[in-house]
Amino acid sequence: QVQLVESGGGSVQAGGSLRLSCAASGYTGNVNCMGWFRQAPGREREGVAAIYVPGNSPEYADSVKGRFTISQDNAKNAVYLQINRLKPEDTGMYFCAAARSTVCRMVPISRYDYWGQGTQVTVSS
Secondary structure, eight states: OEEEEEEOOEEEETTOOEEEEEEEEESGGGOOEEEEEEEOTTSOOEEEEEEETTTEEEEEOTTTTTTEEEEEEGGGTEEEEEEOSOOGGGOEEEEEEEEOOSSOOSOSGGGOOEEOOOEEEEEEO
């Protein structure tokens, strides 16, 4: 089992920045892909970024390219999401997820085996 704990969310004004963190623990040796997802009220959960653990190769949703950056620190078993130039439409619960799959893509979401509890991001205009 792998446990994931997110942190770093908060309430910010549009144009601001946040850095989300995801700490992984447990049996992380079989994790090959880490992803960040978000879910706004009344909407489906969507992927925003993913990274291949053994070799980086980040992937981003079109809506966040140029503003979001996913990174990892394998020594700390941590993944980060730097979010810049926040927009009100970025509001939602942000989840970290881990996959054993060696094909690291945000979809299908069922690819991901482990999920954190989420951290809330609220952006006001």
